[in-house]
Amino acid sequence: MEPAVETRALGKRYGRTWALRDCALEVPAGRIAALVGPNGAGKTTLLHLAVGLLKPDEGEVRVFGREPRSVLPDIGFVAQDTPLYRDFTAAELITMGGKLNRRRWDAALARERLAMLGIPPDKPVGKLSGGQRAQVALALALAKRPRLLLLDEPIASLDPLARREFMQTLMGAVAESETTVVLSSHLLADLERSCDSLIVLQQSRVQLAGAVDELLESHRTLTGPRAGSEAIAGVAKVVRASHTERQSTLLVRRGDGPIDPLWTEHEVTLEDVVLAYLADADTRVGAAAWGVPA
Numbered sequence: 001m002e003p004a005v006e007t008r009a010l011g012k013r014y015g016r017t018w019a020l021r022d023c024a025l026e027v028p029a030g031r032i033a034a035l036v037g038p039n040g041a042g043k044t045t046l047l048h049l050a051v052g053l054l055k056p057d058e059g060e061v062r063v064f065g066r067e068p069r070s071v072l073p074d075i076g077f078v079a080q081d082t083p084l085y086r087d088f089t090a091a092e093l094i095t096m097g098g099k100l101n102r103r104r105w106d107a108a109l110a111r112e113r114l115a116m117l118g119i120p121p122d123k124p125v126g127k128l129s130g131g132q133r134a135q136v137a138l139a140l141a142l143a144k145r146p147r148l149l150l151l152d153e154p155i156a157s158l159d160p161l162a163r164r165e166f167m168q169t170l171m172g173a174v175a176e177s178e179t180t181v182v183l184s185s186h187l188l189a190d191l192e193r194s195c196d197s198l199i200v201l202q203q204s205r206v207q208l209a210g211a212v213d214e215l216l217e218s219h220r221t222l223t224g225p226r227a228g229s230e231a232i233a234g235v236a237k238v239v240r241a242s243h244t245e246r247q248s249t250l251l252v253r254r255g256d257g258p259i260d261p262l263w264t265e266h267e268v269t270l271e272d273v274v275l276a277y278l279a280d281a282d283t284r285v286g287a288a289a290w291g292v293p294a
């Protein structure tokens with residue numbers, strides 16, 4: 001099946017600064033893909049290229065095999081900070097959406113979703129909570145019945161409960177409609193539960209991309225006696241190493257065959273993997289940019 005999003009050597013620059021460079025990736029149809037990376041990594045730029053708001057300076061981006069602007073009716077997009085017309089009520093925004101999307105607009109779906117969440121139809125959205133506004137923006141995007149839904153940090157301003165509700169709504173909606181989702185976020189722990197693909201951007205480049213279960217399966221944390229730079233059986237790459245006087249802790253990508261039994265193996269979380277690759281790419285930003293200990 002045609003990938004939902006495919007980029008080849010994609011690049012975008014502002015003046016002399018590249019916001020995105022050499023970006024080659026594929027999001028298979030039907031996936032929920034997380035786009036993660038520190039501030040300024042290029043996440044918004046990639047999403048804007050995929051929805052045709054920006055034009056590439058290098059390479060190309062294809063959505064279902066075509067130029068993004070030619071498939072706009074199939075793309076739902078929620079920009080950062082869920083910018084809605086704040087004086088309008090949710091009900092009015094649903095009506096307005098119907099006028100703007102004449103080809104396909106499922107007003108009933110949006111109304112049912114908002115009713116289920118207890119969001120008042122007659123209150124200006126500017127007076128709703130951040131979580132409620134995010135749900136309104138998601139309901140409007142889903143009413144378009146998009147084949148591809150692009151969400152730029154939709155859960156950043158939400159409390160943990162609202163985040164969970166939002167992600168559950170999203171997963172439920174996607175399962176029903178086979179929509180592909182690309183969602184940018186800094187909140188790794190929330191993504192591990194709900195996303196099945198991962199794209200890590202840093203300093204305008206893709207550091208890591210793939211299916212979450214494969215990434216978790218192919219990486220391990222190893223602890224053992226202090227290591228030098230010698231190769232370890234069963235390890236393809238040491239992504240990140242930290243040492244005490246006697247012990248080493250390594251995050252590794254597994255190679256062929258079993259890992260040297262001298263090392264104790266531990267399973268990794270998505271957060272472990274992402275932070276290791278960010279630190280590997282640039283120790284100056286890495287963990288500090290995520291506000292977690294290295």
Ligand SMILES: Nc1ncnc2c1ncn2[C@@H]1O[C@H](COP(=O)(O)OP(=O)(O)OP(=O)(O)O)[C@@H](O)[C@H]1O
Pocket residue numbers: 014018019020037038039040041042043044045046
């Ligand atoms: N309109 C613009 N003019 C000039 N530079 C820009 C513009 N938009 C983005 N940039 C630069 O491009 C780079 C990538 O920005 P982008 O907004 O894509 O990052 P991001 O990963 O979405 O960041 P954040 O997590 O802070 O939203 C940054 O260095 C940013 O300063």
